[in-house]
Amino acid sequence: MESLIHAALAQINTVILGKKTETQLALACLLAKGHLLIEDLPGMGKTTLAQALAKTLGLSFQRVQFTSDLLPADVVGISIYQPEEQAFKLHKGPIFSQLLLADEINRASPKTQSALLEAMEEKQVSIDGVTHHLPEPFFVIATQNPLFHAGTYPLPESQLDRFMMRISLGFPSVEAEKQILNGQGNGQLSNLKAVLTLAQLLTLQQQVNNIYAADSILSYVIGLCHLSREADFSGNPLSPRAAKAVLQAAKAWALIAQRDHVLPEDIQAVFTAVTQHRLSSGFNEVSTQGQSLSEQILMQLDAATF
Amino acid sequence: MIFNTHNKAIKVNEVKTIPPSLALNSTTHWLLLVSQLINFSLIMAQLTSWMLALIALCLLWQSAILAGLFKRPVSGVLFIIAILGCIALAISSQTLGLLLTMVHLLAFAYVLKTLELKKRGDFYQLILIGLFLNASAMIFDQSLAFASLLIFAILVNVSVLFSFFLLHENNLQDYSFPLKGAAKLLLQSIPLTIILFIVFPRLAPFWQVPLAKSAKTGLSEQIAPGDIAQLIKSSDLVFRVSFSNNTPAFNQLYWRALVLENYDGKQWSRLSERSVEDVLANLELNPINYQATQGESTVYQVIAEPSYQHWLYALPVAQVTQAQIVMLPDYTLLTKQPITQTMSYTVGSYLQTPMDLSLNEGKKARNLALPEQVNPKLRAKAQTLRAQYHNDEAIIQQVLNDIRQKSFSYTLKPPPLINNSLDQFYFETRAGFCVHYASSFTFLMRAAGIPARVVTGYMGGEYNRNGNYYSIYQxxxxxxxxxxxxxxxWVRVDPTAAVSPERVEQGFSSALFQQQAALNTDIFNLQNYRHIAWLNFFRQQLDALDYQWTRWVIGYNNKRQLDLLNRWFGHFSLWKLATIMALAIASILLWLWLTNRSQKIKPNYPLWQKNYLTALSLLADKGVQKVPQQSFDEFAEQVMKYLPKVGVSFKKLSQTYKKLHYQALSAEEKQPLLAKHRQYFKQFKRQIKTIKK
Known part of the structure; x- marks a missing residue:
């Protein structure tokens, strides 16, 4: 089973070059049943990563390009009157897929954003008073441009909290960039095959739950979260949901590392990705502040003392 | 709360510890100011006026800072003030003497430190200096009343510390809470204090405590008519006496202190102006042959208050066995060190034993010597007496009768005499007190050819029924x-008894006390209110309490300690005691150290974690520290790189620790792993010992 994960990772890495940690984090996020937010400048491969993930995991995939005039109905779907049948027929929106890529989510108006985000948490949508369940599994991979870019609506903290992780790809190394220029990356996207079946994916997600986390690991996570709740801490405090997300992501990370138990380094590996967007708020999001806030916390506690 | 600053590698959850930068809230600040006021008021009597002014200024400054009127001074300003103050102190150290200079320095440091509170350490230092200042105030006053004040001061000081710790727990606004806490703490410390007081060895100090250069009090070595009047104004305690047997009658309580054999026409003085060292050296060269004692001795304990003099008080003929006390040929007692602290000594007095049955020629001449051309009238009177009577005792009787029958009066406010003329007193003013009568009488005797001398000391004393002791005041x-x-x-003749018999029969009469009270300007002195019965009773009770305190607490010296311990535990020597104490202290320190260590590594940690943390601190001592966010494997690699000697064993230790700590293992699985882990830990410890820093 673990070899499947590695095969999947290897395949993604043929498309996204030189970003092993980031792709592993993205996969861990999906294995932990979390939604993923990718924030970066345009042209860094956000969309490519999302597509590669969808294809590799063998999921039905839809993409919505968010713009400022996008309406909620454009995402969730709409009932349209059918003259021939003399009835309204539901036209399901792109949200009815296993993996939704919400591209440039912060370009849409808050109204549209919240329609999507509600679906993310409830795993269901209501159209004309009828509740429709979303397919299983249901992932959202959203990308967003940095906030200082023109025409962006920042996501409120409550909605940021719904994303398990936020990652940035960052600039590639010289070596990787050469390969991209040689056409080794993007071009192969169409060649990607599904590595996992749906059943296998669900089993893996179940296995994440079975990873053992010792009591001292729980104390460590709580200790880290407590630091963010101190009066003199400058960021937002971490919620219990955040603590849960840290643990869940760490378990997925442990699974990828082929272990049946969580180690402090798993926590440390996922901590920044899971908490940075929760700790920082508003407009300093794009600065490295979020990053440094989570690192500040990590630096204050030694896992060996738990 | 434990503060670990040295071990940075293991940064234990610091959520609840106090940050190193100091942020006192206003409650603590004001309490601190109050505690400083109290501390300074206790040592105030020893400080010079310019130092007091400086202290007042600094305290005002501090309160202005607290009230938000000023900012805290920069350290440069403080430095300049400190330098100037030290220079001023150095200049005045000549007059102050070593001890007082040191006390001044302490007080100065204490008040300046207040303006420089930056770190937590500064605050602790300040409290410690304050407590030390309190302790040093005890050098100057050891009475019960002062000790109670000191305990109160210590309580306030501790409560400042208490409020400092509390303010980190919650936002504290209440003043009573730290006070209560500190009181509880002090009460809890009482048993330990008592044990240490009784058992802690009272070794002689390793260095000489500098003597307080304090004004000598009490009798002086010269006396002229009118001199003692100064003493009579004072109601300070001089000494207390408790008799263990044969309590003499009140009119026998002539406490001899000084024998004055020299008369220069104006004043009586001790035989030559020799220093105490000379007297002692002379004694060693010419030991005295004491008269064989007769009759039964009267044994009593004297507790003398500090007088900064060498003279002791005793009834004749006194015998003492204490090493630091010597008996002089004139049957007075002398200590080798001046009395700077309350001093206790036991005397056996043989009241029936005569002093000097034979008198050598030199001594006789000395006690007959009179300067020429002084008091011619008295001299003429003596000669007529000598012509009239051949019997010495008859002459004495005649003079005493004279004093009794003629219109002599006893008063504390005698008219002044020109040139201390005894003639003027004896034939004109005829009003005076003891010195006038003793001087005139001795003069008459010498002029009549009878060897005579003036003795000064104290007469009588106030009996305290509660404590069964006598208090003798100035x-x-x-x-x-x-x-x-x-x-x-030598036979004692007290001419004052002839003019005022009640003075020697009952001590001061109420009329005399009123005279004395009128001379005394201290309105808070309870001595001035003897005529109010309940107040007098209250005063006596207080005095009895102070007596017990002086006798049992202040007077508890190493001899008494050994006596007591011998009685309780059998044979005890000072060194045995010291060894036992040293062992006890060492074991307490060891225990504290061990608990401190185990607190650093939380006691509920499992063995493997304790081992790992110990290994971490050992590595930190060798300069390889784990950064908190470093993973175990990364750190093991780092150790491998920098300390290859322990690299392998540490890596194995780290791996077994990881498994034991984070994996879900059954007891059977754990057992062999733990055994391995222990083995690696032992190996690691052995190896790390071989590494030098």
């Missing part, structure tokens, strides 16, 4: 005569 100062009679030796 106003009991007295002067009388001793005449030498063949076959009887």
């Amino acid at each position: 106003y009991d100062a007295h002067a009388w005569s001793e005449v030498w009679l063949a076959g009887k030796g």
